[in-house]
Amino acid sequence: MNGTTLPSQETHFGEADWQKQDLPRAIRPHRSHPLRTLSFLTLIVVLASLLGIGSAYVMIEREQPLNAVTIGSWRAYPKAGTAEADPYSVAIYTRGAVVPLASGEGLALVAREDRSGHLLDPTCIYRISGQTPTARLWTMTATDGDGHLVETRPGRVHLDSQNLLRNPDGSFEINAASEPHSGNWLPLAASANASDGMRFVLRLYDAPVTTGAALDGITLPVIERLGCP
Amino acid sequence: MTLSPRFSITLAVFSVLFLATIVHILVVMGIPLNVQHSAYDNIATYGPDREFNLLPDVRPQQEALPDLDPAMKHATCRFQLADGPVLFDASIPTSFWSIGLFNSAGEAVYSLNNRTAGAERLSMLVLTPAQLSILRENPPENLEDLIVIETADISGFALLRAHVPHPSRANALDQALLSATCGTIG
Structure with a gap:
């Protein structure tokens, strides 16, 4: 579509600024310059490809599908891994060969930030407190920024609701740190850098909230940063 | 016919954006068809x-x-x-x-x-x-x-x-x- 119009612009650019022109531009004789036209069109195609591939790469690498449900620090993707998933989550999940939790099994919620919006850091100490939605079982896992498990001091990388100390009202407090803590201790990476990033994954099994519609207004634990070295 | 430089630049920018959108969609839709290990x-x-x-x-x-x-x-x-x-x-x-x-x-x-x-x-x-x-x-x-x-x-x-x-x-x-x-x- 640009083939006929752009060459004139190119030649014009090169010459009009310093050469005095007697004729108004509209009726000036037009000479095309094939090499310049070709390089201009090539530039457009190359720029477009870079922009298109780059933006797709960024969207996929962020691993944050479009149809997320956000509650506090937590995000869930109830439609991921179903036929109704958006193209981004289809690409993310098939590229990672991820087998999602299906709706009849449970729901995974992922946190990448604490309550004040800071990215989670595996060298810090966090308190995760509050309540979870009704579920027959839930587990809490700490992974690195890419979702991989990391070596911890006790070798354990998760906590589950069946082995949890609770307050009389049913609420709980979890201390997430690399060094041992009393109470409910969720071990973090034994040797980690702040740049590794971190995610908390809360998996609710057999929970009524597995469909996205039921996710509005549920209470989830709050993640607070207690201190960093 | 000659176009004003400003118009040509605008046209070029739009054509870059238009083509980039098509490339973006093709890449995202193409990934599931080309994964090495599902x-x-x-x-x-x-x-x-x-x-x-x-x-x-x-x-x-x-x-x-x-x-x-x-x-x-x-x-x-x-x-x-x-x-x-x-x-x-x-x-x-x-x-x-x-x-x-x-x-x-x-x-x-x-x-x-x-x-x-x-x-x-x-x-x-x-x-x-x-x-x-x-x-x-x-x-x-x-x-x-x-x-x-x-x-x-x-x-x-x-x-x-x-x-x-x-x-x-x-x-x-x-x-x-x-x-x-x-x-x-x-």
């Missing part, structure tokens, strides 16, 4: 098809599949319905287990857990609509007790998850998952 392919490395294969425990640097829960033990079974209907049968002594059926693209087809199964024992039959109509003509005795799933997806896999409440239960659960069957009816 979950369906990866599962084949853990054992033969039409058989539950125990996945190694979920530990750091040894995750069989991404995003599995370290609190669970997993077993998978890959199947092709062209080889006949698949009967899943398992009895897992734990307070929570679940099974998800996925097609070869990794999309969930059906899922249930031990509460929604309605029985302690998992008995589930997966077949195509054509196979179901053949089966109806000469139904097996226990058809009433089975959860029957009709699917048009010819190939797929099942992922069975069993919660390990305490490490001391790990061996018993390994045995239960190893004796789970994923085979032919009758």
Whole structure:
């Protein structure tokens, strides 16, 4: 579509600024310059490809599908891994060969930030407190920024609701740190850098909230940063 | 005819954006068609098809599949319905287990857990609509007790998850998952 119009612009650019022109531009004789036209069109195609591939790469690498449900620090993707998933989550999940939790099994919620919006850091100490939605079982896992498990001091990388100390009202407090803590201790990476990033994954099994519609207004634990070295 | 430089630049910018959008869409839509290792392919490395294969425990640097829960033990079974209907049968002594059926693209087809199964024992039959109509003509005795799933997806896999409440239960659960069957009816 640009083939006929752009060459004139190119030649014009090169010459009009310093050469005095007697004729108004509209009726000036037009000479095309094939090499310049070709390089201009090539530039457009190359720029477009870079922009298109780059933006797709960024969207996929962020691993944050479009149809997320956000509650506090937590995000869930109830439609991921179903036929109704958006193209981004289809690409993310098939590229990672991820087998999602299906709706009849449970729901995974992922946190990448604490309550004040800071990215989670595996060298810090966090308190995760509050309540979870009704579920027959839930587990809490700490992974690195890419979702991989990391070596911890006790070798354990998760906590589950069946082995949890609770307050009389049913609420709980979890201390997430690399060094041992009393109470409910969720071990973090034994040797980690702040740049590794971190995610908390809360998996609710057999929970009524597995469909996205039921996710509005549920209470989830709050993640607070207690201190960093 | 000659265009003003400003118009040409604007046109060029718009054509870059337009082409970039097309490239972006093509890349995103093309990724699922060009993945080297889908979950369906990866599962084949853990054992033969039409058989539950125990996945190694979920530990750091040894995750069989991404995003599995370290609190669970997993077993998978890959199947092709062209080889006949698949009967899943398992009895897992734990307070929570679940099974998800996925097609070869990794999309969930059906899922249930031990509460929604309605029985302690998992008995589930997966077949195509054509196979179901053949089966109806000469139904097996226990058809009433089975959860029957009709699917048009010819190939797929099942992922069975069993919660390990305490490490001391790990061996018993390994045995239960190893004796789970994923085979032919009758």
